[in-house]
Amino acid sequence: MSNLSSNNSQLQLDYELLSPAAVHVSSQQIIQAVDLSNQISNVSRKWQTYINGLALFAFEEWLQERADTLTIKREKCTVLQPALANAIPVVANLQVGEFKVCLIPTGSLYDSEISLSQLVVDLPEYVPHFYVLVEVLEEQASAIISGFISYQELMEKQIRANLQPEVDWTYQLPLDWFDCDANNLLLNLRCLEPNSISLPAIPHNRAQISVTMQSNLIALLPQLQSPECELWEILTWEQGTAVFTNPELLHWIYSCQQQTPNSGLKTNLKDLFKLCTQPALNVGRWLWDELDELAQEFSWKLLPSFTPAIAMRSPTEEFQAIINQLQHRGLEIPVQARGAYQDLLLAGIPLRLYAMTWHLLSESDPHLWTLLLVLGTTSQNTLPSHLKLRVSDQTSVLLEQGINQEQGDSYLFTRVVGNWDEKFLVSVSLIDSVEINLPPFTFYPGRVL
Incomplete structure (x- = not known):
């Protein structure tokens, strides 16, 4: 009996090797799949990412050979984004023509069932028109x-x-649910109208759901710092939904698993939730002498273009003097830069926060921007000794700057750089319980007409 089973297995293997449907994966594609897997710490997920990469490259080759008129868009494909590849065991969000496709990599199909992640069935963000066995x-x-x-x-x-x-x-899906004739898939991709397969709509209250679960998630997410942990072991499905539909939270988990845990984890998580759930202030509009509705709501005031220093002491004149000091220290500020300010009241102390932004010109990355922050008082006094200025992005607390009591600082300065898809959360505090969180800063320079 064992010999018969062995012979059957060999026959199946011979069929797979000889099958005209088999697609060869090049050595270069294997190297690319290895590179994708090397971004994952967990051993089993690393292997799954490698297999997922091979499945993607093979499927692309298969389509190119049989339907080269179909356009493949892989920009949003999960296996190419480490934070998503670390959490999603299939290849989701692959675009073929007007269709979304999910690849389900398998070994040899000896079993009568296929395991499919609930994520790509029950979460509209990942649901495809077609699930494809590879x-x-x-x-x-x-x-x-x-x-x-x-x-x-x-x-x-x-x-x-x-x-x-x-x-x-x-x-666990029965294997006989799947159409085993791949030519029918090609026919559907070529001839079917995408709207003939209705996909579920993404709920509009995703951010609100995250807010309602914030305290529970902040308590639970640190348990996922270990690369060996799986989300389903720690979270309920409802909590998992809040995480998987929030790319920033997934990226935070991925980043934590790639690095040594730090003491600022709780603060970082609180800032992350604010970045994920609060509307952002678009400083890119400042370049066009415009304030968006959020900036107007929070009483930001645009500063005029910068000119040589003149007499003091309006907000415009004060900031001009500050900028002159920074330029003397070697900070290059282009003439296209624009700024605004907001007056704050923290524990009865009147403060003024200046913010300045500009587009960074870089040959390696044309989508960089910078945010310069200057925190002072409206009364020209020295800053309170326990005052702190904190800036966070979607992955960590970037800096937390305090007062140098020996120098008696009149201002706190800081500058951060990010891509156009990055946001920064700015917080001003005296002690942990006395804090002001500003709406996140983001940068989209396209003019709104």
Whole structure:
């Protein structure tokens, strides 16, 4: 009996090697898959990311050979984004023409069931038009497109079978639910209208859901610092939904698992939730002498273009003098830079926060911007001794600057640089319980007409 089983396995292997449907994976693509996997710490997820990479490259080759008129867009593909690849065990958000495709990498299809992540079935952010089985034959450096099922068909079969998710956030799907003729997938991708497969809408209250779960998540998320932890082991599905639909939270978890835990974790998490859930102030509009509605709501006031220093002491004149000092210290500020200020009241102390922004010109990355912050008082007095200025981004507390009591500082200065998709949260505090959090700063320089 064992010999018969061995012979059957060898026949299956021979078929896979000889099958005209097999797609070869090049050595360069294998290296790329290794590079993707090297960004993941957990051993099993590292291997899964490697297999997912091979599945993606093989599927692209398969499409190129059979339907080169179909456009493949991989920019949002989960396996190419480390924070998502670290958490999602399939290849989601791949765009083929007007369709979203999810690749389900498998080994040789000996079993009668396929394990599919609940994330790509029940979360609209990841739901595709088509789920595609990809047999990855890693040792043979090849893969076979083995079958597919549309989202609509999956929903119909799930309802009829009353299929429920497992405790590890997976569905066990019968293999015979899938159409094993890959040519039918090509036909659908070429001829079907995308709106013929209705996808679920993304709820508009995602941020609100995160806010309601904030205290619970702040308590639970630190447990996920270990690369060995899985989200389903720590979080309920509702809590997991809040995390998986918030890229910043997923990125925070990924970053924590890649580095040594730090003492500022709790503060970082609180700032992260504010960055994720609060509307952001667009300082890019300042370059066009415009304040967005949020800046107007919080009483920011635009400063005029900078000219040589004149007599003191209006806010414009004061900031001009501050900028002159910074330029003398070597800080280069282009003439295109624009600034604004806001008066704050912290524990009865009148403060003034100046902010200045400009687009950084860089050959390596054209989408860089900088935010210069200057914190002082409106009364020209020295700053309180316990005053602190903190700046956070989506991954960590970037800096927390205090007063040098020996120098009797009149201002706190700081400057941060980010990409156009990065936001910065600025907080001013005396002690932990007395703090002002400003709306996040973001930068989209396109003019609103």
